[in-house]
Amino acid sequence: AVLDVLTFPDERLRTKAEPVTEVNDDIRKIVDDMFETMYAENGVGLAATQVNIHKRIVVIDVSDNKEQSYVLINPEIIRKSDNIMVNEEGCLSVPTCYAKVDRHTEVTVKALDRDGNSFELDGEELLAICIQHELDHLNGVLFVDYLSPLKRKRIQAKLEKEARLASRS
Numbered sequence: 051a052v053l054d055v056l057t058f059p060d061e062r063l064r065t066k067a068e069p070v071t072e073v074n075d076d077i078r079k080i081v082d083d084m085f086e087t088m089y090a091e092n093g094v095g096l097a098a099t100q101v102n103i104h105k106r107i108v109v110i111d112v113s114d115n116k117e118q119s120y121v122l123i124n125p126e127i128i129r130k131s132d133n134i135m136v137n138e139e140g141c142l143s144v145p146t147c148y149a150k151v152d153r154h155t156e157v158t159v160k161a162l163d164r165d166g167n168s169f170e171l172d173g174e175e176l177l178a179i180c181i182q183h184e185l186d187h188l189n190g191v192l193f194v195d196y197l198s199p200l201k202r203k204r205i206q207a208k209l210e211k212e213a214r215l216a217s218r219s
């Protein structure tokens with residue numbers, strides 16, 4: 051099922067997700083729903099926090115033919131490059147807003163897959179950015195937190211105004 055994505059400044063996006071204790075069919079159903087939601091929203095990643103499920107689960111597919119998808123359960127970054135790159139980021143939970151964010155150019159993440167097997171994934175460029183962006187979500191961190199308070203306020207005001215207008219129509 052396509053799930054509802056929480057939007058900033060919804061406080062539930064600030065929840066710290068809990069580790070998954072057992073990778074079972076319930077977890078696999080959440081993973082399937084998260085992929086369906088991510089593809090429906092044209093995202094390249096999605097964290098369970100964004101669909102109000104506070105478990106450490108992330109789905110990613112940065113491929114352009116939807117052939118290279120990853121499931122990251124209880125993900126941890128175990129290596130990251132010293133060099134940093136700046137990219138304009140968006141977020142399915144902060145619609146219509148984009149801003150420059152610093153990220154490590156390369157990261158290695160250790161996680162469990164959908165069968166509960168441990169694996170390591172080495173990401174560069176967009177995959178590295180996405181891994182860092184999604185793991186932030188699991189810790190209640192949004193890319194707008196890296197901006198100046200003034201910029202963050204402007205984004206909050208813009209989204210709250212859009213939400214008011216949307217609720218009236």
Ligand SMILES: O=C(O)C[C@@H](Cc1ccccc1)C(=O)SCC(=O)c1ccccc1
Pocket residue numbers: 092093094095096097138139140141142143176179180183184187
């Ligand atoms: O809100 C999310 O977590 C999804 C978000 C993750 C993200 C990945 C990489 C950079 C910034 C944010 C997105 O998928 S936003 C859509 C997007 O960034 C993108 C879509 C198509 C091609 C390339 C990037």
Ligand SMILES: [Zn+2]
Pocket residue numbers: 140141142143183187
């Ligand atoms: Zn996001």
